Amino acid sequence: MCHAFSCIIDRDKNVTWKFGTDSHDALLKIAGIADDTLDPVLIKFCRVEIAPKNDNYLDPDKWVFNIDMDVTPKWWTLAHKKACMKAHEEWKDQLYKILVRKAIVHPFKITPPKKITDKHIALLKEWDSVGDSVGASVGDSVGDSVKDSVGAYTGTFFLLPRDAWKYTENVKTDEYPFLPLVKLWEQGLVPSFDGKKWRLHGGEDAMILWKGEL
Numbered sequence: 001m002c003h004a005f006s007c008i009i010d011r012d013k014n015v016t017w018k019f020g021t022d023s024h025d026a027l028l029k030i031a032g033i034a035d036d037t038l039d040p041v042l043i044k045f046c047r048v049e050i051a052p053k054n055d056n057y058l059d060p061d062k063w064v065f066n067i068d069m070d071v072t073p074k075w076w077t078l079a080h081k082k083a084c085m086k087a088h089e090e091w092k093d094q095l096y097k098i099l100v101r102k103a104i105v106h107p108f109k110i111t112p113p114k115k116i117t118d119k120h121i122a123l124l125k126e127w128d129s130v131g132d133s134v135g136a137s138v139g140d141s142v143g144d145s146v147k148d149s150v151g152a153y154t155g156t157f158f159l160l161p162r163d164a165w166k167y168t169e170n171v172k173t174d175e176y177p178f179l180p181l182v183k184l185w186e187q188g189l190v191p192s193f194d195g196k197k198w199r200l201h202g203g204e205d206a207m208i209l210w211k212g213e214l
Helices: 024-031 078-098 118-133 142-157 179-185
Strands: 005-010 045-052 063-067 190-193 198-202 207-212
Touching: 005 024, 005 078, 024 045, 045 078, 063 078, 118 179, 118 190, 118 198, 142 179, 142 190, 179 190
Parallel strands: none
Antiparallel strands: 005 045, 045 063, 190 198, 198 207
C-alpha cells in the first residue's frame, strides 16, 4: 500500500518523487526505470515510503521509514536512506504550505440545531446549486450525496487558489466553492438526497431532522 510520501531511489542515490503522486509504478515511469527483476544484485531501484506512525498527517507523531518491496537491493546503504529523508523534508515543506492543520469536525458528534430554519434551507439550496453548476447533481443517491459532503469538507484542509478546484468555473464565488456544505457540516448537519427529496441529518444517530423538496 502506498502512502502520501512515496519515492524511488536508484543505485546512484537519485531520488524520484512528485508531489501528489504516491504510486511507485507511476514514479518508475517518470524515472524511466524498468521493473524487470527481483535479483537484489541486479535490481536498479528501491521503493520507499515515509508515513506518520499514527497515520495522522495533520498531527504526525513520528515519521516511519519503510522499504516497500520484498527484497532490498545489495547496493542499499545508509546514504540512500539519507537521500530519501532529504526528499521527504522537501515534500513536507510543500505539504505544509497548503495543508490546514486544524481540528477535524465530526458532524454527528456536534449537537445539531434544535430547529431547522430558513437559513439552513438556504444553505442546502446553495449546495444543490453547486451540483448544477459543476454539471452534475451533488446528490443523485443517498450514498453519493454523503460522499460528496465528506469530499467537500475535506477540501477545507487545503489552501489552494480558487482556480485549482476543477469543474467549478460556473460556481459564482471567489471563496471555496463548496462552502455552503461546510457551513452545514460545522453546525452538525449533513445533507442527503434520494433523487426526489433532500434530507438534513444530525445527532449521534444521524437522525433525519428535515425532509423535503427544494
